Amino acid sequence: xxxxxxxxxxxxxxxxxxFFMIFDFYPVINAFWMSxxxxxxxxxxxxxxxxxxxxTYLFTSEAFWNSVKATAIFTLGTFIPMVLVSxxxxxxxxxxxxxxxxLQMAYYSPAVLSSxxxxxxxxxxxxxxxxxxxxxxxxxxxxxxxxxxxSNENMLRLATIIVYFWKYVGYFTVIFVSGMASIPRSIHExxxxxxxxxxxxxxxxxxxxxxxxTLLVSVMSMIQCLKTFSTQxxxxxxxxxxxxxDVITLNIYNTAIRDHQIGRASAMSVILFFVIMFFTYLQxxxxxxxxxxx
Amino acid sequence: xxxxxxxxxxxLVVVSMAAKVELVVWTHEDPNRTPLEEGYIKEFExxxxxxxxxxxxxxxxxxxxxxxxxxxxxxxxxxxNIEIQDExxxxxxxxxxxxxxxxxxLKNYNDLKNLYLEGSLDAVTYEGKIYGLPxxxxxxCIFINKKYFREVGLDPEKDYPKTxxxxxxxxxxxxxxxxxxxxxxxxxxxxxxxxxxxxPMVEQLGGALFSADGKTAIINDNAWLKVLDFMxxxxxxxxxxxxxxxxxxxxxxxxxxxxxxMCLSGLYQIDRIKAENPAFYNSKEWMxxxxxxFQNVVKDVRCNFYGHYYMVNAESSxxxxxxxxxxxxxxxxxxxxxxxxxxxxxxxxxxxxxxxFKNYPYANVFLEDMKKAHIxxxxxxxxxxxxxxxxxxxxxxxxxxxxxxxxxxLKKKANDLLKEEQ
Numbered sequence: 187x188x189x190x191x192x193x194x195x196x197x198x199x200x201x202x203x204x205f206f207m208i209f210d211f212y213p214v215i216n217a218f219w220m221s222x223x224x225x226x227x228x229x230x231x232x233x234x235x236x237x238x239x240x241x242t243y244l245f246t247s248e249a250f251w252n253s254v255k256a257t258a259i260f261t262l263g264t265f266i267p268m269v270l271v272s273x274x275x276x277x278x279x280x281x282x283x284x285x286x287x288x289l290q291m292a293y294y295s296p297a298v299l300s301s302x303x304x305x306x307x308x309x310x311x312x313x314x315x316x317x318x319x320x321x322x323x324x325x326x327x328x329x330x331x332x333x334x335x336x337s338n339e340n341m342l343r344l345a346t347i348i349v350y351f352w353k354y355v356g357y358f359t360v361i362f363v364s365g366m367a368s369i370p371r372s373i374h375e376x377x378x379x380x381x382x383x384x385x386x387x388x389x390x391x392x393x394x395x396x397x398x399x400t401l402l403v404s405v406m407s408m409i410q411c412l413k414t415f416s417t418q419x420x421x422x423x424x425x426x427x428x429x430x431x432d433v434i435t436l437n438i439y440n441t442a443i444r445d446h447q448i449g450r451a452s453a454m455s456v457i458l459f460f461v462i463m464f465f466t467y468l469q470x471x472x473x474x475x476x477x478x479x480x
Numbered sequence: 481x482x483x484x485x486x487x488x489x490x491x492l493v494v495v496s497m498a499a500k501v502e503l504v505v506w507t508h509e510d511p512n513r514t515p516l517e518e519g520y521i522k523e524f525e526x527x528x529x530x531x532x533x534x535x536x537x538x539x540x541x542x543x544x545x546x547x548x549x550x551x552x553x554x555x556x557x558x559x560x561n562i563e564i565q566d567e568x569x570x571x572x573x574x575x576x577x578x579x580x581x582x583x584x585x586l587k588n589y590n591d592l593k594n595l596y597l598e599g600s601l602d603a604v605t606y607e608g609k610i611y612g613l614p615x616x617x618x619x620x621c622i623f624i625n626k627k628y629f630r631e632v633g634l635d636p637e638k639d640y641p642k643t644x645x646x647x648x649x650x651x652x653x654x655x656x657x658x659x660x661x662x663x664x665x666x667x668x669x670x671x672x673x674x675x676x677x678x679x680p681m682v683e684q685l686g687g688a689l690f691s692a693d694g695k696t697a698i699i700n701d702n703a704w705l706k707v708l709d710f711m712x713x714x715x716x717x718x719x720x721x722x723x724x725x726x727x728x729x730x731x732x733x734x735x736x737x738x739x740x741x742m743c744l745s746g747l748y749q750i751d752r753i754k755a756e757n758p759a760f761y762n763s764k765e766w767m768x769x770x771x772x773x774f775q776n777v778v779k780d781v782r783c784n785f786y787g788h789y790y791m792v793n794a795e796s797s798x799x800x801x802x803x804x805x806x807x808x809x810x811x812x813x814x815x816x817x818x819x820x821x822x823x824x825x826x827x828x829x830x831x832x833x834x835x836x837f838k839n840y841p842y843a844n845v846f847l848e849d850m851k852k853a854h855i856x857x858x859x860x861x862x863x864x865x866x867x868x869x870x871x872x873x874x875x876x877x878x879x880x881x882x883x884x885x886x887x888x889x890l891k892k893k894a895n896d897l898l899k900e901e902q
Contacts, residue, residue, distance in 0.1 A: 228570060230575070315663065328659075429871065443548060444863050
C-alpha cells in the first residue's frame with residue numbers, strides 16, 4: 187500500500203520535474219556547454235570549440251574585474267544595511283501593540299512593485315531637478331547644489347543601493363517579524379520575571395534565538411544583490427555612466443545582446459552561478475550548525 | 481480506389497490553395513505610422529485575400545533585443561525593421577533575403593537603385609546584392625524654440641547657432657540655472673547616439689572613426705581631443721550647459737515648458753510636436769536650422785544619417801519571402817503619405833522631386849544637410865565601439881578624467897576590439 191502511494195506520489199511530481207528539467211536544468215547545462223564555445227548569436231555557423239578560452243579571457247579582462255568590483259560594492263553596500271535595518275524595523279513592529287499588520291504591509295508594499303517601475307520612479311527623483319536634490323538642499327539648508335546622483339561615481343553607486351534597499355527592506359522585515367513571532371512568548375516572560383530589561387531581552391533572548399532567520403535573511407539578500415540587474419540597466423539607459431554600476435548581470439546582458447558573444451556571456455553566467463552556489467552552500471552549512479531548539 | 485485517390489489529390493490542391501499565407505511583421509512603435517500601415521495591411525489583404533498580415537510593434541529600445549533573441553532561436557518574423565547599424569550584422573550573417581526583383585517588376589539592381597537617391601541603398605548592398613528597402617532615412621538638425629531666443633534678446637532668424645562655438649555662446653545666454661541645477665537648457669545633445677552626432681563633429685575637425693582600410697580605429701588624435709574637450713566644457717564640470725543625466729532634450733522640447741530651447745532631432749519631430757502639443761505646433765514658435773560645424777572646419781560634414789530598412793527573413797519559406805517583398809513594395813509605394821502623415825523621408829527620387837516634399841516645412845533644411853552627410857559607420861563591432869565612445873565622452877563630461885586619458889583608453893579598447901575581430 188505504502189509503495190503504491192509512493193509511486194502515485196512520484197507520478198504527481200512528474201509534471202513539476204519535467205517543467206524544472208526543461209526550463210531550469212536544461213538552460214543551466216546549456217550555459218555550461220556554451221561557455222566552452224565561440225558563438226555569435228546571429229551566425230548560422232556552428233559554434234567553435236575553444237576550451238577554457240572564454241574563462242581565461244574573462245579573468246584577464248579589465249571590464250570583467252570592474253564588474254566584479256561593481257557587484258561586490260553593491261552587494262556589500264546593500265545587504266549589510268538591509269539586514270540591520272530590517273532587523274531593527276522588525277523589532278520596532280513587534281513592540282507595537284497596534285498597527286502591526288498595517289506597518290508590515292506598508293514596509294512590504296515596495297516589494298510588490300516591479301523592479302522596472304521602481305527604478306523609473308527613482309530615476310525621476312535622481313534627475314538633477316528631482317526630489318533627491320531638493321531634499322538634500324532642504325536638509326543642508328543649501329541652494330541649488332547638484333549632488334550628481336546619476337553622474338558622480340560614488341553617488342551613482344549609492345543611488346542604486348538606495349533603490350534596492352527601499353524596495354526590499356520591507357520584504358526582509360516581514361521575514362524577521364515571522365522569525366520573532368516564532369520565539370515562544372514564555373521565554374520572553376521568563377526573562378522579564380528574572381528582571382531583564384527590554385534591551386537585555388532583545389540582546390540575550392531575541393537575537394540568539396533569531397540566528398537562523400538572520401542567516402537566512404543575510405544569505406538571501408546577498409544572493410539577491412548578486413543577481414541585481416533592472417536598476418542598473420535602467421539607470422544606464424537613463425543616461426548614467428555604466429562603469430561604476432556595471433554589475434556582472436549587466437555585463438552578461440551586454441556581452442550577449444549587444445556584442446552577440448553568447449559563449450563569453452555563458453562563461454560569465456557560470457562564474458556567477460558558482461559564486462551564488464558558494465553562498466547557498468554557506469547558508470546550508472551555517473544554518474545547520476546554528477539550529478535553535480526551544 | 482482510383483476515384484478515391486483523385487478525390488484526395490483534388491482535395492489536397494483545394495486545401496493548399498485555400499490555406500492563407502500568414503506574414504508576421506515586427507516594427508518599432510510609432511503612433512503616427514501605425515494607423516497608416518494598418519490601413520495598407522487592410523488594402524493589401526483585400527487585394528490578396530489569401531494573405532494575412534500580423535503587424536506587431538515593440539518599443540524602439542526593446543525591438544533590437546527581442547528580434548535578436550528570436551533570430552538566435554531561428555524564430556524571427558518574416559518582415560522587420562530596426563536601425564541600419566543594428567541590421568547590418570543580419571546582412572553579414574546571411575539572416576536576411578535579398579530583394580526579390582521579379583516581385584518588384586524590375587530587371588536588375590540598377591533599376592532598383594535608379595528609383596532611389598544615389599547612395600541610399602549602399603548600406604544594404606552586400607556582396608553585390610541588395611537586402612532591404614528604406615522605410616526612412618533620418619538625419620538630425622537643430623529644432624529651435626523662437627520664444628526663448630527673443631526672451632534673451634536674440635533674433636532666432638539671425639542669431640541661431642551656425643557653429644559649435646556659437647552654440648556654446650547662445651546656450652550660455654539661454655540657460656537658466658538654480659545654483660548648479662539647470663532649469664532651462666539652451667541646447668543639449670542626443671545622448672547616447674554618439675555614432676550619429678559625435679563622430680561627425682570629430683570628422684569636421686579632420687578626424688575619423690576608422691582608417692581607410694578599416695583596420696585601425698580612432699584616427700587623428702588632435703581632432704578627437706578637441707571634440708572631447710568641447711564636451712568636457714559642455715558638461716557639469718565645465719560650463720554646465722547640459723548633461724546625459726537630464727531628461728532627453730527632444731522629449732522636453734515638445735512640451736514648450738521652459739526646460740529646453742533647442743534640441744537635435746529628425747523631421748519626424750514635427751509630427752510629434754503636432755501630436756503632443758498642437759498649440760505649440762500651431763503657434764509657429766519653432767523652427768529648424770542646420771547641424772552646426774566647428775569654426776575651423778576641415779571637412780564640412782553634417783550629422784550622420786541612419787536608416788530603417790524593411791528586411792525579409794532568409795529562413796521564411798520562398799513563398800512567404802515573395803509575398804513579403806510584394807507587401808513591402810506595396811507599403812513603400814506611398815512615400816508622400818509617409819512624409820505628410822508620419823514625417824518620414826523615404827529617399828525615393830519621385831518623392832524628393834515632388835511638390836509635396838518641396839513644400840513640406842523644413843524638409844529642405846534636412847535634405848541640404850543630408851547631402852553633406854553620410855550614413856552612420858556600419859561595422860559588425862559598431863554597437864561596441866559606440867559604447868566605448870560613450871564611456872570616453874561621459875567620463876570627460878561627468879568625472880575628472882582628462883580628455884587625453886579618455887582618448888588613450890578609447891583608442892586602446894577600440895583597437896583591441898578590432899584586433900579581436902580580425
